Amino acid sequence: MINNFVFEPDLASKTIHISREFNAPIEKVWKAWTEPALIEKWIAPKPWTAETKIMDFTVGGIWLYAMVSPEGQKHWACIEFTAIEKGSSISSINMFSDEDGNTAADGAKSYTETTFSSINSNKTKVDVVKTFTDEATIRMFAERGFKEGTIMGYNQLDELLASE
Numbered sequence: 766m767i768n769n770f771v772f773e774p775d776l777a778s779k780t781i782h783i784s785r786e787f788n789a790p791i792e793k794v795w796k797a798w799t800e801p802a803l804i805e806k807w808i809a810p811k812p813w814t815a816e817t818k819i820m821d822f823t824v825g826g827i828w829l830y831a832m833v834s835p836e837g838q839k840h841w842a843c844i845e846f847t848a849i850e851k852g853s854s855i856s857s858i859n860m861f862s863d864e865d866g867n868t869a870a871d872g873a874k875s876y877t878e879t880t881f882s883s884i885n886s887n888k889t890k891v892d893v894v895k896t897f898t899d900e901a902t903i904r905m906f907a908e909r910g911f912k913e914g915t916i917m918g919y920n921q922l923d924e925l926l927a928s929e
Contacts, residue, residue, distance in 0.1 A: 779898070822849070827844060844858070
């Protein structure tokens with residue numbers, strides 16, 4: 766399958782554009798993107814796993830989760846949903862946090878716009894634009910494995926979509 770993966774960091778505008786096609790209808794991709802039991806199956810690049818503490822998928826709600834290393838070390842993050850258009854888009858503020866959702870000391874944030882588009886009713890294109898608040902954070906994401914982790918997660922999502 767050709768998945769037309771795009772990963773384009775723009776350091777000047779502090780954005781990363783990610784685009785990917787999935788061989789599944791939009792309803793199935795949306796569900797895998799919004800239900801914690803399904804998200805946990807694909808979002809963490811193996812051998813890491815994801816663990817949800819809170820998922821309130823409503824405007825103003827949060828997803829508080831940890832990326833868990835094979836040794837059990839947890840790296841927490843909190844996503845606050847700022848806009849949701851069911852089946853078509855999600856806007857959010859993303860922050861590193863502690864296990865209670867308190868923002869990390871450095872306060873780095875990113876803003877994410879995710880859109881879902883149907884292609885011929887049996888494929889879905891997902892476009893993600895991440896906008897960062899500072900240059901150091903975008904450099905970390907653009908240069909230290911985020912692209913590779915995203916590819917791994919999306920490949921795992923392909924496997925999940927094929928098995929559901």
